Amino acid sequence: MDNGRAAWLKEKMGLFRDKCRENGLKITPQRLGVYEQLLLTEEHPSAEVVYRKVRRKFPNISLDTVNRTLLTLADIGAAFIVEGSGDPKRFDARTESHRHCRCIKCKKIRDFEHEDLNGIKLPQDMDGDFQILRTVVYVEGICGNCQKK
């Protein structure tokens, strides 16, 4: 099992190097380290968490580098920013069921209704004991206004 995982890791790292080259990015030890830690963790870590892990291997790495590297990874598609996180809190007084669509450029949020989304059923017991409070469905994209620019 461990062997399989080691091989998987090696392959992933190789693909990552390729991806860096394709995008004209230099292959630095820090970059490799950050990516490796992100691959090896099951959590969906914040920059801070990655930082703490990477520092075991690169004691001199800075939090900024981790931060910038993670954003770079997201840029070239080697990682994702977990949906919706990061911006200031937004509030909504509409209590009826409705959906949001958010422009990633100007951050505007518009409401919309869509039938298919309302009927979604989820596993009521995920691994036995996760109490579901709400199911979030929304759409991210670029609004007409921002496309023109």
Add this chain to the structure above:
Amino acid sequence: MDNGRAAWLKEKMGLFRDKCRENGLKITPQRLGVYEQLLLTEEHPSAEVVYRKVRRKFPNISLDTVNRTLLTLADIGAAFIVEGSGDPKRFDARTESHRHCRCIKCKKIRDFEHEDLNGIKLPQDMDGDFQILRTVVYVEGICGNCQKK
């Protein structure tokens, strides 16, 4: 139309007063002002934006009050915090399609797969020109661990 809207607003504000009483909250001008602004706007404003609006009517209100009031509104169910916003960015190196479920207490995010969610179709043209980049579906709730506490 304006009359209809005025009546609607009056009714909403009345219900809000009731809700405050039910929850043992005092009815203060600031609280009413914040809620009213949130009702009247179509955007999904941040605390800052609400603050600027409310200040036209209550020049002495502070940003903190707006902030706290909005959180209180969310607490008693008079408003919602728009999904996923507010926390630090989180990253994920898994590039295959999968879903997240997030515990609102400990902020842990776990992956899960669910068939129904993958087939979702969205209106390809919302109001004509919104370019959809991705459809986000996730589940919020309380994980087994946090329920025990």
Add this chain to the structure above:
DNA sequence: CTCTGTGCAAACACTTTGCAGCTAA
């Protein structure tokens, strides 16, 4: 009168930016 809510200020957490030196290609 009492106790919650408000306003102010300070602390805090996370992110972003500028710059000088370093290093992969």
Add this chain to the structure above:
DNA sequence: TTAGCTGCAAAGTGTTTGCACAGAG
């Protein structure tokens, strides 16, 4: 060699907390 990357420091933004006073009940 040189363009891009790193590390450090500082500033910016949004949120939280502590406390004294004011105002709702």
